[in-house]
Amino acid sequence: xxxxxxxxxxxxxxxxxxxxxxxxxxxxxxxxxxxxxxxxxxxxxxxxxxxxxxxxxxxxxxxxxxxxxxxxxxxxxxxxxxxxxxxxxxxxxxxxxxxxxxxxxxxxxxxxxxxxxxxxxxxxxxxxxxxxxxxxxxxxxxxxxxxxxxxxxxxxxxxxxxxxxxxxxxxxxxxxxxxxxxxxxxxxxxxxxxxxxxxxxxxxxxxxxxxxxxxxxxxxxxxxxxxxxxxxxxxxxxxxxxxxxxxxxxx
Amino acid sequence: xxxxxxxxxxxxxxxxxxxxxxxxxxxxxxxxxxxxxxxxxxxxxxxxxxxxxxxxxxxxxxxxxxxxxxxxxxxxxxxxxxxxxxxxxxxxxxxxxxxxxxxxxxxxxxxxxxxxxxxxxxxxxxxxxxxxxxxxxxxxxxxxxxxxxxxxxxxxxxxxxxxxxxxxxxxxxxxxxxxxxxxxxxxxxxxxxxxxxxxxxxxxxxxxxxxxxxxxxxxxxxxxxxxxxxxxxxxxxxxxxxxxxxxxxxx
Numbered sequence: 106x107x108x109x110x111x112x113x114x115x116x117x118x119x120x121x122x123x124x125x126x127x128x129x130x131x132x133x134x135x136x137x138x139x140x141x142x143x144x145x146x147x148x149x150x151x152x153x154x155x156x157x158x159x160x161x162x163x164x165x166x167x168x169x170x171x172x173x174x175x176x177x178x179x180x181x182x183x184x185x186x187x188x189x190x191x192x193x194x195x196x197x198x199x200x201x202x203x204x205x206x207x208x209x210x211x212x213x214x215x216x217x218x219x220x221x222x223x224x225x226x227x228x229x230x231x232x233x234x235x236x237x238x239x240x241x242x243x244x245x246x247x248x249x250x251x252x253x254x255x256x257x258x259x260x261x262x263x264x265x266x267x268x269x270x271x272x273x274x275x276x277x278x279x280x281x282x283x284x285x286x287x288x289x290x291x292x293x294x295x296x297x298x299x300x301x302x303x304x305x306x307x308x309x310x311x312x313x314x315x316x317x318x319x320x321x322x323x324x325x326x327x328x329x330x331x332x333x334x335x336x337x338x339x340x341x342x343x344x345x346x347x348x349x350x351x352x353x354x355x356x
Numbered sequence: 357x358x359x360x361x362x363x364x365x366x367x368x369x370x371x372x373x374x375x376x377x378x379x380x381x382x383x384x385x386x387x388x389x390x391x392x393x394x395x396x397x398x399x400x401x402x403x404x405x406x407x408x409x410x411x412x413x414x415x416x417x418x419x420x421x422x423x424x425x426x427x428x429x430x431x432x433x434x435x436x437x438x439x440x441x442x443x444x445x446x447x448x449x450x451x452x453x454x455x456x457x458x459x460x461x462x463x464x465x466x467x468x469x470x471x472x473x474x475x476x477x478x479x480x481x482x483x484x485x486x487x488x489x490x491x492x493x494x495x496x497x498x499x500x501x502x503x504x505x506x507x508x509x510x511x512x513x514x515x516x517x518x519x520x521x522x523x524x525x526x527x528x529x530x531x532x533x534x535x536x537x538x539x540x541x542x543x544x545x546x547x548x549x550x551x552x553x554x555x556x557x558x559x560x561x562x563x564x565x566x567x568x569x570x571x572x573x574x575x576x577x578x579x580x581x582x583x584x585x586x587x588x589x590x591x592x593x594x595x596x597x598x599x600x601x602x603x604x605x606x607x
Contacts (some may be wrong), residue, residue, distance in 0.1 A: 191379065264544060284598075292518060
């Protein structure tokens with residue numbers, strides 16, 4: 106499994122991904138699921154991936170034209186005129202890669218090579234954009250009503266995102282919120298694992314404003330993980346108490 | 357979908373289930389998913405069901421021997437000497453019902469008639485017990501390490517259960533905890549819906565100590581649902597703030 110979240114804020118984009126891949130619980134590895142390309146002052150594009158690792162790596166390799174000699178490569182991320190066009194191209198590559206592997210493997214390949222991606226970025230003169238690319242190759246864009254996307258194991262970490270996300274929040278608060286959401290997911294699903302990759306892309310910066318890898322030794326992550334249990338218990342205590350008597354009256 | 361939770365406390369058993377069934381999002385109904393039988397002073401058995409409604413209703417009907425005239429019926433829930441035996445019998449009926457429907461429908465029936473159940477109760481002279489019955493007909497029992505079971509849409513409501521459950525908590529706190537867990541699930545999955553059924557079974561009472569249906573008009577449910585958003589935001593604020601500078605130092 107995997108867990109990745111991309112969110113749009115007034116101030117820019119915040120992205121986080123885990124790094125665990127597994128083929129059974131007895132075969133786990135660490136792989137980076139966040140890839141980024143930037144032309145400082147002009148454009149930045151970041152992709153996060155969930156699903157079959159061979160599929161997602163193949164898509165990224167094709168995007169970078171790694172079948173060609175380094176001098177002959179044309180990465181469409183650097184050439185496409187809009188984020189929309191990059192999403193279209195990644196969608197096309199994703200769908201083709203899955204379809205090809207499925208065709209080669211016939212019935213045995215059904216559903217095995219599927220993957221989805223989050224594409225985020227900004228080009229000069231345009232707004233920051235966030236897309237969710239489906240295995241079918243089509244995609245949706247984040248909007249005012251749905252300003253963040255999750256891929257992979259989305260459920261455990263979703264309630265807190267729904268409750269605490271606010272478009273006008275600071276980058277610092279967004280990172281805190283993502284760490285809470287990831288911590289809930291890590292605690293419930295073994296196939297989502299540390300370290301985490303974090304990227305903050307400030308509006309009109311066209312570079313990663315802040316980028317780091319969060320390991321289990323990270324003191325801030327530890328503080329959030331330990332503190333959240335305590336904070337939740339306090340929140341729980343704050344709520345009015347149930348009364349069997351009043352309950353019967355209401356019921 | 358469905359969401360049901362059964363938990364063991366020092367003081368007894370607490371059970372909650374939703375009532376929404378759906379065949380597509382355009383065809384939803386209200387059905388009770390919690391059934392209970394009791395011989396006051398001697399035994400109480402409660403079953404909660406998730407999955408194909410025709411399957412779960414068939415199992416309950418067979419348990420009550422509804423194919424026979426009322427006078428000829430022998431409900432094994434009233435006759436089995438132990439909770440373990442009731443779990444065994446329900447597992448057998450569940451597996452048989454699914455297998456039969458699958459056989460009749462061949463490949464088209466594969467996976468369509470599946471269901472799972474939570475069985476809770478106590479018999480005189482024995483401990484309160486809680487079982488999770490799988491579609492395969494086998495089952496597991498709650499233990500000191502895993503003292504609650506969820507069936508149906510289990511993920512959204514799980515993090516708060518993991519964090520706030522405490523075996524020694526009061527029935528009132530357990531109801532509050534379940535309402536928070538159900539509220540998170542209701543907010544995220546349309547196929548889980550109000551009203552909710554609640555049952556509290558005090559140890560050695562052998563009747564439902566407290567039983568009610570919680571509708572959207574219930575003032576306590578409304579207070580929890582509205583208050584939890586606010587309480588979560590406060591909990592979030594309590595956590596230490598992320599700092600880009602300290603973050604870079606740690607990273």
